[in-house]
Amino acid sequence: MVSMKLFDSERRVIEAAERLAAALGSDPNHTVAAAAMDTAGRIHEAVNVYHFTGGPCAELVVIGVVAAAGAGPLATIAAAGDQGRGLIPPCGRCRQALLDLHPDVFVAVPTDDGPQLRPIRKLLPDTYFFPDADARRMVRFNKRYYEAIATGRKTSTVRYDDPIAPGPAIFLFEDDDAHRTLSGTVTGVERHRLDRLTAAQARLDDGTSIDQLRKGLQGHYPGLPSEAEVEVVTFTVEAPDVMP
Known part of the structure; x- marks a missing residue:
């Protein structure tokens, strides 16, 4: 599996989970932070x-906290254990x-090479x-494309192994210090072989x-x-x- 580079914003999520986990005391009822x-x-x-009746995991509790805050879809989530256990992956129910x-959240998981992000799917x-479930969908873009997309100059993108469905979506610009987003609609998805793409x-x-597009895709997706x-x-x- 290709490792995904962690952005600074994603590292802050992991650090927040680990910091909260480190602050947990000896109460056996609260042992994981998310x-x-x-x-x-x-x-x-x-x-x-x-709880013996099946109390919720930290990931499920934080989903409720997000809903109570009226927040939109989640971009990144991480969980950490108390007693210095560090980053831990979600259980099957949480997944x-x-x-x-x-459905578009990235999940932080521990690996031999340190924390990595995985799409939940x-x-x-x-x-x-x-x-x-009627989940609000999200499409990620490099932050350098914000202006081109916001002004309507860029209206398409080519993806590999990144399922995107037609319909309303939030466009998220990764690691953007201003955390700018745009509301939009995915109007169509067409599949083509890369070597036959015109x-x-x-x-x-x-x-x-x-040719530049193909080389760019093969650089973005190593081993493509x-x-x-695509x-x-x-x-x-x-x-x-409308620009901010």
Whole structure:
């Protein structure tokens, strides 16, 4: 699995979870802390509630805290154990809840190479999707594209192994100090083989050649085979001529 570089904002989420976990005392009913960042850059914190009847994990409690705050979909979540246990991965129940309620969240997990982020769908492959969850979707972009998307100059993106569904979505610009987001709509998703992708299919209209696009994709997705299927995603934004 390709490792994902942690942004500073994502590191802050991990640090918040570990800091709260370190502050937990000897109460056996509260042994895990969770922290989650919403699309506005706010970090929400919570702890688990252990009980023999099946008290909730810290990740589930923080989902409730986020809902109580009226926050939008979660961008990043992390959990840490008390007594110096550090970062811990979510259990199966939490993974299913996160996938259904925040399907685009990135989850921090411990690895031999240190903390890494995984899309929640990678932590629960081939799973059941709760059809009535009605989760608000999110599409991530590099922050350098904010102005082009906000002004309507950029209306498409090419993705690999990053399922995006048509419909309303929040456009999140990663590691943006201003935590700017845009509301928009994914209008279409087309699948094409990378080695057969044409400039017209890729909606190239900014002077980028199809060869440059392919090389850029293979640089962004290390090991991407030339025969891989990629998705061309088209979208619109609300009030694209309004700048902050």
